[in-house]
Amino acid sequence: MKFKLIYPKWEKLRGQTTFNLPPHGPVVFAAALPKDVQISFTDENVDTINFDEDCDFVGISMMLSTQVKRGWAIADKFRKCGKKVIFGGISTMLHAEETTEYADSVFLGEAEGRMEGVINDFKNGTLKKIYNFMGKHPAIEAVGPARRDLYNRDLYNHKGVQMVDLFHASRGCRFSCYPCAVSYLGGRVFRPRPIDKVVEDLATIENNRLFVVDNSLAQDKEWEMQLFKEMIPFKKKWISHTIEDDPKILDLAAQAGAWYVYQAVYDTSEYIKERIKRYHDYGIGVEGTILLGLDNQSEDDIKRLIDFLLEIDLDLAEFTVMTPFPHTKGHDDMVRENRIFDHDWDHYNAGQVVFHPKQMTADKLQELYNYAWTTFYADESQESKMMRLFTKVTMREMEDGTYRPRDRRLVNKSFGKKVTKKI
Amino acid sequence: MKVPEKYYDEIFEFKGQWEILSKCGLKIVNKGDKNLVIVTELYQDNPGTSVTAAGYSLLKQICEEKGLSLPQIVYLECTPDTNSVLSFYDEQYFEVRFNDTFQADYRKLSKEEIVHILN
Numbered sequence: 001m002k003f004k005l006i007y008p009k010w011e012k013l014r015g016q017t018t019f020n021l022p023p024h025g026p027v028v029f030a031a032a033l034p035k036d037v038q039i040s041f042t043d044e045n046v047d048t049i050n051f052d053e054d055c056d057f058v059g060i061s062m063m064l065s066t067q068v069k070r071g072w073a074i075a076d077k078f079r080k081c082g083k084k085v086i087f088g089g090i091s092t093m094l095h096a097e098e099t100t101e102y103a104d105s106v107f108l109g110e111a112e113g114r115m116e117g118v119i120n121d122f123k124n125g126t127l128k129k130i131y132n133f134m135g136k137h138p139a140i141e142a143v144g145p146a147r148r149d150l151y152n153r154d155l156y157n158h159k160g161v162q163m164v165d166l167f168h169a170s171r172g173c174r175f176s177c178y179p180c181a182v183s184y185l186g187g188r189v190f191r192p193r194p195i196d197k198v199v200e201d202l203a204t205i206e207n208n209r210l211f212v213v214d215n216s217l218a219q220d221k222e223w224e225m226q227l228f229k230e231m232i233p234f235k236k237k238w239i240s241h242t243i244e245d246d247p248k249i250l251d252l253a254a255q256a257g258a259w260y261v262y263q264a265v266y267d268t269s270e271y272i273k274e275r276i277k278r279y280h281d282y283g284i285g286v287e288g289t290i291l292l293g294l295d296n297q298s299e300d301d302i303k304r305l306i307d308f309l310l311e312i313d314l315d316l317a318e319f320t321v322m323t324p325f326p327h328t329k330g331h332d333d334m335v336r337e338n339r340i341f342d343h344d345w346d347h348y349n350a351g352q353v354v355f356h357p358k359q360m361t362a363d364k365l366q367e368l369y370n371y372a373w374t375t376f377y378a379d380e381s382q383e384s385k386m387m388r389l390f391t392k393v394t395m396r397e398m399e400d401g402t403y404r405p406r407d408r409r410l411v412n413k414s415f416g417k418k419v420t421k422k423i
Numbered sequence: 424m425k426v427p428e429k430y431y432d433e434i435f436e437f438k439g440q441w442e443i444l445s446k447c448g449l450k451i452v453n454k455g456d457k458n459l460v461i462v463t464e465l466y467q468d469n470p471g472t473s474v475t476a477a478g479y480s481l482l483k484q485i486c487e488e489k490g491l492s493l494p495q496i497v498y499l500e501c502t503p504d505t506n507s508v509l510s511f512y513d514e515q516y517f518e519v520r521f522n523d524t525f526q527a528d529y530r531k532l533s534k535e536e537i538v539h540i541l542n
Contacts, residue, residue, distance in 0.1 A: 096441065135444060135470065135471055174467065175467075176467050183467075184472075188467055326476075329464075329466075332502075335475060335527075336500070336517050338529070
């Protein structure tokens with residue numbers, strides 16, 4: 001049976017450096033499909049969908065709210081050609097009711113151990129409209145190595161430099177952060193993968209650079225330390241979200257190849273300053289993630305925060321505006337106060353204001369968002385700061401013998417497209 | 424971010440969206456010919472749908488379970504103070520009315536109203 005797996009494109013944020021990373025969700029899902037299913041994968045962000053491709057069944061995997069409308073349009077086109085279409089993934093779960101209108105079937109929840117049944121139903125002509133596994137998580141041991149063999153590697157390469165591979169060591173989250181839907185999607189219980197399974201998955205990854213996409217590794221100290229110990233022999237360099245603020249763990253993370261972390265910077269406290277410094281003390285870079293437009297922020301607060309960022313020696317900063325994604329506390333609060341004025345999911349890109357902020361107008365917040373990007377990168381561009389982080393990692397790789405030179409075949413290409421040289 | 428027990432008399436289990444097991448705090452206060460039904464969001468102790476997202480479906484399940492009559496109910500949603508340093512978790516009460524299509528309309532209660540209701 002031929003299964004066409006599609007990852008819809010979305011419009012990237014204007015004025016920002018775009019890197020297309022190989023998507024994680026589709027290849028984790030693909031690993032849950034029965035072995036006899038022949039999979040062909042297209043990531044529309046780097047490739048064109050061939051609607052005439054020979055296939056029996058179409059799967060659309062979506063992660064972002066900004067993908068859903070495109071996903072629905074793709075489904076329409078395939079269904080007009082008589083193909084059955086099933087949707088799955090994070091944003092399918094967040095936008096499930098609407099998505100059912102565009103689908104033959106919608107899969108909600110985690111796929112491991114469930115796809116045999118779905119494929120059999122398809123073969124027997126008894127495909128269900130909804131496969132509802134919300135809140136019913138499969139055993140975490142069932143999560144096997146992702147099907148990274150499905151990627152067309154050359155399309156995730158920028159001028160000869162291979163993009164990082166995405167990898168996950170856990171699911172679920174015990175925190176209930178204001179703007180985040182992860183606890184709704186993956187459960188409020190932290191579910192670490194068994195270390196031997198993590199090692200098995202890691203061993204299948206040829207890439208020497210990773211992005212460990214877990215929401216926060218700082219949820220179980222013992223497991224986190226064990227994870228880092230086991231990662232050391234692989235000599236990979238990696239990016240992740242927050243790591244536990246503990247000298248022993250930071251030291252192990254550095255030994256395991258921590259390259260840089262995404263760290264939320266939510267105030268101008270000494271604690272944040274020290275937190276960033278402690279990462280740097282262990283040779284770990286920091287990309288600050290700064291959420292603008294929270295109810296407790298005035299215009300002055302945002303400007304002060306940006307000044308603070310320039311003082312604390314961040315390697316990179318990423319600014320987003322508060323976005324009320326469904327199934328978050330932020331969404332609930334704004335619904336109750338009738339503050340959401342834009343319901344177009346294409347605009348839920350965390351760079352466009354879709355609600356009325358408490359202490360300023362939406363236009364003012366939009367202006368401050370643009371001001372934040374411009375001000376932070378005024379003295380040194382984003383590309384240049386990235387290059388510095390990149391140089392650091394290549395130096396470390398040269399020291400431990402894992403450095404790989406650029407792929408000469410692809411130096412004139414960026415994500416599959418020919419690079420036009422500026423003269 | 425534990426919700427203090429003062430906000431509820433019992434934990435009410437309900438079927439959330441997509442039938443996910445969900446939980447909220449529940450307090451029912453009799454005020455003459457009206458029953459105040461106060462549902463409190465439990466955050467980390469709610470494994471499923473929030474009280475706001477559950478909306479009318481939650482109210483209906485409470486009425487069925489507790490044998491209450493809809494016209495005699497004043498329905499309140501509470502976002503409790505969780506002693507978090509983050510101001511987004513301050514205490515708030517909203518009176519919720521549902522229209523014919525079960526869409527919710529919210530009215531934030533003043534401090535005076537809250538004191539009056541709870542005493």
